[in-house]
Amino acid sequence: MSLFGSMSQFLPQDIESQLSPSDVKQNSSNQKLNRSAFCVLRACGNCRRLKTKCDNTRPCSRCLARGIASTCTDWAKDKPESRKQVSKACEPCRRLKERCDDERPCKRCCKRGRTHLCVDSSHEDTSQPKDSPVNQQSPMSPVPSPPTEINKSVSPIEQVDRPLAFKANTASFGIECGQALEGIFTGSTALVKRFNEFGFNSSQNLKMFLTMPPKLQDMLKEGVRFLENMFVLKDDGISTARHNIHLLENDNASNLSNCEDSEISALENFSSLHGSACVRIRYDPEESRRKDVCVTNSMTKLTGLHKEELLTRFAAKDIPFYMTELDQFCKTIEGAFHANDVLLERYYRVKDIWSEKPKGCIFCKLSQCRQFDGRGRVLNQLYYFNPVSPEEFDRVQRENPEMCRPFAREMGDFRTSNELMNDFQVDMES
Incomplete structure (x- = not known):
């Protein structure tokens, strides 16, 4: 049976008599193109804006759960157009979505010590889609994309450093570089590694210690070695650590210390219950190195970074x-x-990052919760970030000044919350 014959049974007699087989074929191909475009962009407008998964029902289940079923409508582009290049950012700044200047190397790359990577991105014809590896799709695409040809000349700068074994909220790590800071504190192990393994920018860490006077560096090295000898339990079983070192099974956050599939939901429930952003880092007790990191969705809102980009930065320090x-x-x-x-x-x-000012600030309560093994080595560290009001910060600073900005009072800094907010931009640049 021909295509015209198969469609003729669904057409009224008066319309069927006026259509030729070529018209029916043309109309059928247009319907297939429209249906294909709709399937690729089947997420509703709310789910697409929030970058969450969506189903085929209208209203979808996520909009029903949020109570915004009335605004759950389909979204589709009428005329998809390629995005034009709007800035002349270098490749590292463009990949990290940060502001760049016209100098080469730019100020951000010079500050990070990556002047050799500060090059302009070479864009080909913007009307053509970018080549991507075979069978690899974007984590934000609603459906699997068809395989395309592999770009044979891929620059190392264009390859995003992704964490190993990336899942929804976690990233696992292997052997990493960035041990320059540990070289400064020769003879120190656990404390320096624990600080260095959090994931802060390695060049900023190194600069912070290298800019200190030599006398202060020597005093700091001696102090770190003394603290390690006092706190860390030795292999021969001599225990000189404090009596309060114990496991966290009896603590409220004990169910968050195991790296299981249920940990993500447990962290999310804890975060929503207490209104905090959570980060959990698990360590290898033998090497004092990170094994994996887990973050909550609220942490991405606090930092303004996508979850995968945040974990990627954790992995790359x-x-x-x-x-x-x-x-x-x-x-x-x-x-x-x-x-x-x-x-x-x-x-x-x-x-x-959400402030209208170029460099605004907020006040935050940081809670660090640790889990130790029987020898006093850290197994897990949990960080809870709770934004607080300036009034609460002033109240705690009056009642318990030692809990606000360590060593600030010893240095003669008695500023209130309003003064700290007004001076934040100057303090960041100094």
């Missing part, structure tokens, strides 16, 4: 400082003094 360099240094020193504390709570002034 490229998390920028979220406070001033002085506060970061004081936080590191105090963390060494409390290296074996199970729970440590402090209030900090941190960067606000």
Whole structure:
């Protein structure tokens, strides 16, 4: 049976008599093209804007759960057009979606010590889609994309450093580089590795210690070695650690310490219940190295980064400082003094990426929860970030000044929350 014969049974007699077989074929091909375009973009407008999965029902299940079923409508592009290049950012800044300048190397690459990577991106014809590896799809695409040809001349800069074994909220790590900071503290192991393995930008860490006077560097090295000898349990069984080192099975967050598939949901439930952003880092006790990192969705909102980009920066040790360099240094020193504390709570002034000002800030309560093994080595560390109001920060600073910005009062810094907010941009640049 011909295509015209198969479709004629669905057409009224008066219309069927006026259509030729070529017209019916043309109309059928147009319907197939429209149906194909709709299938590729089948997510509703709300799910596409929030970058979440969507189903084929209208209203979808996610919009029903959020109570916005009335706005659940299909979204489709009428005339898809290729995006034009709007800036002249270098390749590292373009990949990290950061502001760049016209100088080469740019200021950001010079600050990170990556001047050799600061090159302009070479864009081909923007009307043609980018080549991607075979059978590899974007994590945000609604359906699997068809395989395309492999670009044979791929620049190392264009290859995104993705974590190993990336899942929804977790990333696993293997042997990593970036041990320059540990070379400064020769003879120190656990404390320096624990700080270096969090994921902060390696060049910023190195700069923070290299810019100190030599006398202060020597004093800091001696202090770190002394703390390690006092806190760390030796192999011969001599226990000189504090009495409060214990496992966290009796703690409220004990069910969050195991790296299982249920951990993501447990972290998300804890985060939504207490209104906090959570990060969990699991360590290898023998090497004091990271094994994997788990973050919650609220952490991506706090940092303004997509979840995969945030984990990628954790893996590459490229998390920028979220406070001033002085506060970061004081936080590191105090963390060494409390290296074996199970729970440590402090209030900090941190960067606000959602502020209308170029460099706005908010106040945050950072809670660090640790789990140790029988020899006093860290197995898991959990970080809870709770934004607080300026009034609460002032109240805690009056009642418990030692909990707000370590060593600030010792340095004669008695500024209130309003003064700290007004001076944040100057403090960040100094």
